[in-house]
Amino acid sequence: MLALGVEPPEVATSLRRSSQTIKDKGLFKVARDLKALNNGGQVQRKKKKMSKNSQDSDIPKLGKKIIQHMQLDYRKHEAEILTTETIKDSHVPVVPGFSSRGPNEIAPDILKRLGNFTILSGTFVSCPHAVGVAAYVKSFHPDWSPSAIQSAIMTTAVNPGLVYETFEQDYIIMLCNIGYDEGNIGKISGKISTCLKGSDKATPKDLNYSSMAAQVSQGKSFAINFPRTVTNVGLANSTYKAKILQNSKIFSIKVVPEALSIRSLNEKTSFSVTVTGKGLPNGAIVSASLMWSDGNHSVRSPIVVPISLVHCITGY
Numbered sequence: 653m654l655a656l657g658v659e660p661p662e663v664a665t666s667l668r669r670s671s672q673t674i675k676d677k678g679l680f681k682v683a684r685d686l687k688a689l690n691n692g693g694q695v696q697r698k699k700k701k702m703s704k705n706s707q708d709s710d711i712p713k714l715g716k717k718i719i720q721h722m723q724l725d726y727r728k729h730e731a732e733i734l735t736t737e738t739i740k741d742s743h744v745p746v747v748p749g750f751s752s753r754g755p756n757e758i759a760p761d762i763l764k765r766l767g768n769f770t771i772l773s774g775t776f777v778s779c780p781h782a783v784g785v786a787a788y789v790k791s792f793h794p795d796w797s798p799s800a801i802q803s804a805i806m807t808t809a810v811n812p813g814l815v816y817e818t819f820e821q822d823y824i825i826m827l828c829n830i831g832y833d834e835g836n837i838g839k840i841s842g843k844i845s846t847c848l849k850g851s852d853k854a855t856p857k858d859l860n861y862s863s864m865a866a867q868v869s870q871g872k873s874f875a876i877n878f879p880r881t882v883t884n885v886g887l888a889n890s891t892y893k894a895k896i897l898q899n900s901k902i903f904s905i906k907v908v909p910e911a912l913s914i915r916s917l918n919e920k921t922s923f924s925v926t927v928t929g930k931g932l933p934n935g936a937i938v939s940a941s942l943m944w945s946d947g948n949h950s951v952r953s954p955i956v957v958p959i960s961l962v963h964c965i966t967g968y
Contacts, residue, residue, distance in 0.1 A: 735791045759830055761857035763865040763956055793885075800885070803862040806953075813886030813949025816862040826859050864925060864942070865956040871931040876957065878925040882944070884914045890946045894923075897952075898940035903929035905940055905955065912944065927957055 782805075789801045792810050803815040820841065827837050828847035837845040857866045860881055868874040884890065892914070894907040906926045914921060925942060932938065937958040944951040 763863040806862045814882040881922045892944040895943040
């Protein structure tokens with residue numbers, strides 16, 4: 653929490669007074685001293701002559717104050733996230749063609765990256781980028797849930813108008829469906845979790861995710877339904893109309909209803925997307941996008957129907 657600027661004044665003063673001492677001693681030595689103090693031990697020092705005004709005497713005091721601050725009720729800690737500004741830079745990196753977009757082996761119906769990465773894959777670089785984007789959206793909407801922020805990032809940006817929200821119980825149902833037992837689910841959720849009756853009938857594609865994906869069998873006709881619910885975070889008394897963006901005619905997409913009439917802020921409304929086709933050849937992947945627009949906002953959700961797992965999907 654100190655990095656967020658919420659340290660008490662006396663700790664901040666000690667930090668400033670001891671900055672040169674910390675620099676001289678080295679970070680690892682300071683960390684060792686603080687660990688010793690936290691464990692009720694004594695700070696081990698080399699025997700040397702020290703003046704009464706030596707800054708080295710600030711280290712134990714600083715350590716105690718930091719530890720006392722860490723032991724405070726975390727609910728009383730506060731931090732301020734300031735609204736950020738957008739700066740366009742033509743030299744900013746883009747997502748390369750080899751970057752995985754899914755689907756993944758564990759839950760192919762959830763459009764996300766494949767596994768088995770190395771430090772050369774760029775995963776370690778994409779994580780801070782994603783965190784930075786999330787913080788950027790959070791600075792404009794501090795009251796949004798994590799799933800609302802994720803939805804905004806995937807479908808639009810800062811001002812999406814509509815968001816797809818998912819909650820803890822939604823993920824528990826999905827984990828039950830893909831074979832996780834209650835013990836393993838509890839390890840993930842951090843508490844006792846149970847698979848509700850009927851949860852085995854749901855599928856991962858039913859998760860209220862902002863993308864839609866499902867695998868189909870080679871050469872066989874298919875009809876896939878995606879139920880979704882969106883929350884209005886835009887304007888009251890709005891009407892969103894659906895538009896399908898696709899290049900291929902070997903499958904069709906139907907949205908019911910084709911228009912969403914929303915009267916109030918935070919109102920939730922549901923719709924379904926049905927994808928049908930007469931059969932896809934081996935290795936084929938068809939993709940499209942569903943666009944909801946009220947004239948002021950455009951909310952785009954990718955739709956992907958693969959035959960088999962691949963390492964790259966090019967969407968819209």
